[in-house]
Amino acid sequence: MNLLEKTRGATGARIIVGSAFFWAWLDALFMSLLFVRPEAEGLMAELAATSVFGLSLPWLALALARPAACNALLARKRAPLAFAALGTAGSLLFALAGASLNAATLAAGGLCAGAYMAASQLGWGATYCQDGERSATPFVAGGFACAILVDAPLLFMVPEAAAVFASLLPLASGALLATVPSEQRSYRRTPPPPPNRDRVAVLTSLAPEGASRHVDDASVRRFPRHDGVRLPAAPRVVLPDSR
Template sequence: MKDDMVIRQLKSGLGFRALLGSGLFWAWLDALFMGAFFPEGQGVMPEACTMLVFLLSVIPYMFVLVRGSLAMRAIAHNRFIIGLGVVGTCGALLCTASGMLTSPLLLVFGSLFGGAFMGFLTLAWGGIYSKEGAASAMAYLAGGFAVAIAIDIPFLLMIPEGRAFSFALLPLASALCFASLDKDGRSYAKRSEVIPSTRGVHGFLRNYLGV
């Protein structure tokens, strides 16, 4: 029964927009790993960018652990999500500029912006993926990865500068897709039992992850 519901959801407008939006996010992540934001290679800067983005994405993750309810309320607002999309796109463009100008400072700021986008959008799309539990998560993951591959291929055929600019637009495009979704669909799977509310990191892990 749940599998049938997931299939119907994937075939709906909600499912298409979710697959497209999350696929755009995964394609941006692919670009980060491939160093696509650095058209001329620029030595170790692509690798440094990837490591910095992942390192700095810990900041929003820790914020969610400490202030989980506040983070969830923020993700529910379109302005916050679209703002993150703008931040992610600006971060990618700053990383590209850092390579062209050989500027470590621009690289750090670009990576900081990228880490903020990555941290919160990972959680935002995770809420969509887990709407119906494991069944919907598996379906959305498979579909999202397939969409990402379809986006990657034509972008990789572009000249390096065009490829970098095109990939840089993906964070904003992904955020706009998320903002277009019905707000009722942006919730995590609900637990059937009621758990007493507790504060702090332990409270978040218990209330939302069941730990």
């Protein structure tokens, strides 16, 4: 499937729209739309945004330390929905904290939203980079463009409605991420082993004694791309004509 088909196909459309909900939620967090009372739009809103990023870091560090376990978790069908539910719960806790000016509720919202933030970064980042920058560029551009459309209704809502609407965006994003094939949600793929150079020595040692042997480096043919990796064929031993 070429890039044009991938970005215009059903899976590509889900990646763009689903990630757009995530970016729109992030915009709402930065714009303090989850905090209705004017008293909470200052320090509490800033603490909320800081806690989301800060509390996502342990999850990201764990993903780097245990990539296999992280991939297995993200590949589960219900994992995106579970983290999306945490994102919605955290957003609603932020709204409740802003209404009641309660620090404990704010901290609980940060824990939930931080976990959602880390999972969404890994999941959507993996879908973006299926073919490296060739797929990441159109997916990122499309996600940002669609996020503007998702943000637009917030401008015409009363603050309470805008807070609830923004809190539901993680659920919409997670529902679409769950429909993306599990292998495309893997944020870290294991690279293929390097070609075994010992095979060259073995093949050349099998040539007749005294015959000049030459391994033509240009003869190392390459198979077509498969899952983003070009695999080398076995090297070819070129023997001189004895006639």
